[in-house]
Amino acid sequence: MRVVLAPDSFKGSLSATAVCAAMKTGVLRAVPDAEVLSVPMADGGEGTLDCVGAATGGQEISLDVTDPLGRPVTARYLLAADATSAVVELASASGLTLIDPTDLAPLRADTHGTGQLIADAIRRGARSVLVCVGGSASTDGGTGLLRALGALFLDASGAELPPGGGALADLERVDFTHVLPEVHATRFHIACDVTNPLVGARGAAAVFGPQKGAGPDEIALLDRGLARLADVFAGAFGTPVHHLPGAGAAGGTCGGMLAALDATAEPGCELVARSVGLADALTGADLVLTGEGRLDRQSADGKVVSHVARLAAEQDIPVVALAGQTVAPLDDLYALGLTAGLSIADGPRTLDAMTTSAAELLAHAAEQTLRLRLG
Incomplete structure (x- = not known):
């Protein structure tokens, strides 16, 4: 299985590179022999x-x-x-x-x-x-x-x-x-x-x-x-x-x-995706994981998740977004090609607790996503 990781940073918590590392940990727990390609993303702002x-x-x-x-x-x-x-x-x-x-x-x-x-x-x-x-x-x-x-x-x-x-x-x-x-x-x-x-x-x-x-x-x-x-x-x-x-x-x-x-x-x-060669990186992928701190209807308006979903859809690749918080409806993102948007929260937590445990929670969510995909 070839999995591409293309998330934004989780503002105030993890850089995009750190998000990729946490996701990779979870992916390999579920599929130890998976080929994992990390492509940290940004929307042109900080990071x-x-x-x-x-x-x-x-x-x-x-x-x-x-x-x-x-x-x-x-x-x-x-x-x-x-x-x-x-x-x-x-x-x-x-x-x-x-x-x-x-x-x-x-x-x-x-x-x-x-x-x-x-x-x-x-x-x-x-x-x-x-x-x-x-x-x-x-x-x-x-x-x-x-x-x-x-x-x-x-x-x-x-x-x-x-x-x-x-x-x-x-x-x-x-x-x-x-x-x-x-x-x-x-x-x-x-x-x-x-x-x-x-x-x-x-x-x-x-x-x-x-x-x-x-x-x-x-x-x-x-x-x-x-x-x-x-x-x-x-x-x-x-x-x-x-x-x-x-x-x-x-x-x-x-x-x-x-x-x-x-x-x-x-x-x-678009500029960042072109600079990092995201479209080429997606070629041949079985699954794409993306994400950001908060996933909501504004995420469809030029944010990383929306662009990754659009590029993945062009190659008919399923793409799942992991986020600290997801706020429905996400119909605009689904229309762009997003397969699912999932929160990494494992129960009631304060923002500080979520921030402190973000890497662990991301790894767990990525692992569960891969296990669902295998099922």
Whole structure:
């Protein structure tokens, strides 16, 4: 029996690689001579760097940059073995998890550190850069990232605006004359897992601002700033991104890169699956195990489980998702090709207890799944 393991991480508990290890333990308990192939997955957010690195190799580069509030932080990115391409995870330098909840600063937080990672990769020779934009702490429209590449954002008097989205309502023009020359020869790709536009009721500020500490007045100011940024970018680069699906990802970083860097954006799962060769790995499989922390109807909207199910269905391979929690209905996932979605819980447990025992519970659930399959 050939079994492919292609799960997402269980957030706050196990990395995708650790989930694969636990699943493999269970599979081999049931079928000791099974051929087990582990393909850790991610949706383009946190954890993507590790998945792509495990599949493709390359060199992990650590760099001292600035966090969302301008403080020193050591972040990392992946540089290909031939140094021609790089994978940058925004959360590593500009993520919300880098800020204590008591220190949230929605008006001045920015993405400068992510830009520093990109600039370093470009200086080392990368001419294709994949930026995974999940988990940002800012709503700056990617201006911090672009500043790190040499862009200037100026007010009516010609003075440079302070960092963060709170000042963007005063933006008069953008100056790209000092951008690193190599930037113009670099192709930028964005792994994006949301479809929100840049501005408006479903925009970056309105939907994601509250989790970054923004109140109603701050949300309104940030939304005005992003609209002004989009106006200026449309005039400078000819690409209006105000209402473009996905432009609101990562506090508008996606929109800023689409407009100013002529970037392309794709669902993160598709980019990761292609990078790790998932479709080829599935060939000849008898069963696929996937999973994530919580399986519900939102899992069908661009999450790892949905993409794995779709690819497995194309090859008529049964696929079972194991999750910490499953919430019915799962009809949308079944329609995509999921055979079954099962919870790993073995009875009433607290979240802490589930988290602590996740590996053991996953192994047990994988074992039972294989025993059912054999039956």
